[in-house]
Amino acid sequence: MSEKRNLIDITDLSVAEIGDLIATAEDIAANPAKYENACAHKQLATLFFEPSTRTRLSFESAMLALGGGVLGFSEAASSSTSKGETVGDTVHTVSCYADIIAMRHPKEGAPYAAAQFSEVPIINAGDGGHNHPTQTLTDLLTIHREKGRLDNFTIGFCGDLKFGRTVHSLVNALSRQHGVKFVFISPEELKLPDYLKDNVLKKNGLPYEETSNLEEAMPQLDILYMTRVQKERFFNEADYIRLKDTYVLDTEKLVPAKKDLCILHPLPRVNEIAVAVDQDSRAAYWKQVKNGKYIRMALIMKLLGIRI
Amino acid sequence: MNIDSIQNGVVLDHIQAGKSMDIYKYLRLSELDCSVAIIKNVRSARMGKKDIIKIDSPMEVDLDVLGYIDPDITVNIIRDGVRVEKKHLELPQKLVNIIHCKNPRCITVAEPQLDAIFLLNDPERHTYRCAYCDTEKRRAL
Numbered sequence: 001m002s003e004k005r006n007l008i009d010i011t012d013l014s015v016a017e018i019g020d021l022i023a024t025a026e027d028i029a030a031n032p033a034k035y036e037n038a039c040a041h042k043q044l045a046t047l048f049f050e051p052s053t054r055t056r057l058s059f060e061s062a063m064l065a066l067g068g069g070v071l072g073f074s075e076a077a078s079s080s081t082s083k084g085e086t087v088g089d090t091v092h093t094v095s096c097y098a099d100i101i102a103m104r105h106p107k108e109g110a111p112y113a114a115a116q117f118s119e120v121p122i123i124n125a126g127d128g129g130h131n132h133p134t135q136t137l138t139d140l141l142t143i144h145r146e147k148g149r150l151d152n153f154t155i156g157f158c159g160d161l162k163f164g165r166t167v168h169s170l171v172n173a174l175s176r177q178h179g180v181k182f183v184f185i186s187p188e189e190l191k192l193p194d195y196l197k198d199n200v201l202k203k204n205g206l207p208y209e210e211t212s213n214l215e216e217a218m219p220q221l222d223i224l225y226m227t228r229v230q231k232e233r234f235f236n237e238a239d240y241i242r243l244k245d246t247y248v249l250d251t252e253k254l255v256p257a258k259k260d261l262c263i264l265h266p267l268p269r270v271n272e273i274a275v276a277v278d279q280d281s282r283a284a285y286w287k288q289v290k291n292g293k294y295i296r297m298a299l300i301m302k303l304l305g306i307r308i
Numbered sequence: 309m310n311i312d313s314i315q316n317g318v319v320l321d322h323i324q325a326g327k328s329m330d331i332y333k334y335l336r337l338s339e340l341d342c343s344v345a346i347i348k349n350v351r352s353a354r355m356g357k358k359d360i361i362k363i364d365s366p367m368e369v370d371l372d373v374l375g376y377i378d379p380d381i382t383v384n385i386i387r388d389g390v391r392v393e394k395k396h397l398e399l400p401q402k403l404v405n406i407i408h409c410k411n412p413r414c415i416t417v418a419e420p421q422l423d424a425i426f427l428l429n430d431p432e433r434h435t436y437r438c439a440y441c442d443t444e445k446r447r448a449l
Contacts, residue, residue: 086419107415109440113422128413130441195437195444199429 005303006115006122010133010173017302018140018173024298025141025291032065038301038308039068045098046072047090048125049105054267054289055125055134059102062296071098088117095119100304102134121303129163129230135266136169137299138292143223145291146262146284152179154220158247159185159227159272161192166266167227168196175200182208183217187246189239190229214247219256224249226265226272226285250274254282264288317342318369319384319391320361325349327378328359334373340365372400376407376436376447401428403436407445414441 006012013021028035044063048056051074060070072094087105091114094101101118103111104125111124126132144150155174157167161184171192174180182201184192191210201208211217218224229244231237248271249263265273265285277283301308323331328346331337337344342365352358369383375397385393403426409416416422416438425439434447 086421087415088419088422105415106413107418108411108413108442109438110415112440113415113419116423127415128441130413195429195442199437 004119004121006111006118006124007133007299007303008111008115008122008124009131010136010169011176012133015176018137021137021295021298021302022141022144024301025294026145028294028297029291035066035297035301035308037067038297038306039063039066039304042066042068042100042304043098044068044070044072044300045094045101046070046074046125047094047101047103047105048072048074049076049103049110050126051075052104052126054292055104055132056102058289058292059123059125059134059296059300062293062300065293066297066300068099068300072102087113090114091118091122100300123299123303126165128165130165131169132165132266133169134292134296134299135166136173137295138288139166139170139225139264139266140173141291141295142264142284142288143262145287147222150174151177153222154181154183155223155225156183156185156214156217156221157192157225157227158214158217158249160190160229160243161186161227162190163230164227167192167225170225171196172200175204175206180206182206183221184208184210185212185214185217185247186210187212187243189243190246214249215253215256218253219258221261222258223262223264224257226263226269228265228268228270228272245271247272248274249277251276251280254280257282313389314343314362314364314386315389317365317386318363318367319386320363320369320374321358321382321384322352322355323359323361323381324378325355325357325359328361331361331374331377331381334377335370337361337363340367371395371397372403373406375400376403399428399431399434402426407436409438409441409443409445411438411441411443414438414443416440 046056046059063070087110095118100121102123102125106128108128108130110127115122161167231240261282263283345362347360349357379397379399383395384391405424408424416424426436427439429435429437436445
């Protein structure tokens with residue numbers, strides 16, 4: 001039997017493996033019937049210690065579309081965690097019932113801890129403000145479908161770059177592609193963490209710039225990745241209120257943007273993208289949601305060692 | 309000043325001057341029953357001044373701890389009054405339960421029974437990162 005594979009950090013997958021997952025996801029989108037029994041008799045457990053709409057439903061929808069079953073919980077209060085059970089014991093227990101586990105947890109590194117105790121593959125479905133690798137796979141699939149490539153473009157990340165786990169994972173993933181230039185747009189308090197700048201960007205000599213001005217950055221962007229300022233990441237509510245509406249993308253701000261700009265957002269949004277932008281052909285964030293299901297289907301199959 | 313040679317034991321040499329007490333603490337040498345000599349500010353051609361620790365009993369020195377604290381320290385193993393081995397240290401790739409993460413959002417802070425794992429991040433800057441949450445930590449000394 002092959003060694004258990006987990007997806008804790010996007011760098012757990014090689015560039016070639018990500019390319020294979022994207023190719024499988026494209027095939028799933030084109031031929032869904034071909035995969036409808038791929039995971040028959042397999043069980044996915046979704047352990048969500050923190051609320052989620054898209055990610056949890058996307059995982060469950062993906063497993064059901066593969067002919068498998070799902071079990072799990074959607075908040076810590078309905079698990080034994082509320083009785084003081086550790087992540088390790090919870091995962092050890094669940095790995096007796098399920099073939100694969102998708103886990104979201106408010107504490108950073110919880111999925112890494114879980115992987116030490118689990119007998120089945122662990123997928124990190126978001127750990128605090130740290131990483132969210134399946135959102136990254138979703139983002140990469142969407143960029144690939146919209147731009148036809150994963151290299152040679154300028155991408156702007158806007159909003160909460162400090163706690164935005166989807167940003168951290170996507171920066172990591174794109175740092176391994178050729179010709180990607182990064183523009184980080186954020187208020188001073190929510191800048192990209194130093195460890196990413198030092199260990200990923202500077203270490204690899206990748207071009208990047210930091211600014212607080214979205215309007216000035218807009219004309220050079222091929223992709224704009226908007227993020228929400230996340231209330232749940234702040235210890236101090238006054239800081240959240242002060243920063244939450246720093247950037248609001250509206251139709252006026254898009255005037256100087258490229259005609260083929262691709263606008264992404266991991267969702268949920270609050271105020272950072274005006275609803276009117278939804279009608280703009282450059283808005284790709286609803287397509288992202290659908291792509292999330294296809295790429296998670298491909299990922300579940302890969303980690304279970306199932307090929308069609 | 310004379311300190312007797314040891315017959316069977318360990319000599320930690322080339323310790324940065326003034327750091328021997330920190331090493332004494334990290335290696336928990338206070339828990340030993342044997343003689344332990346801490347010699348401070350010894351003249352050194354290479355270092356100017358250095359500290360030396362002599363442990364008068366054979367013991368397994370945790371090279372990961374020592375390498376993390378100061379990779380320039382040399383470990384001399386003494387048997388029957390003769391140095392039989394000289395070990396040069398390097399920064400360990402992985403530290404387990406030697407340092408702990410201070411990030412309040414890290415799972416190891418919420419669940420301290422987990423192994424505290426740090427991975428070598430940048431050998432030049434002597435930095436490590438928490439394997440769980442990526443928080444960076446510089447070398448202790």
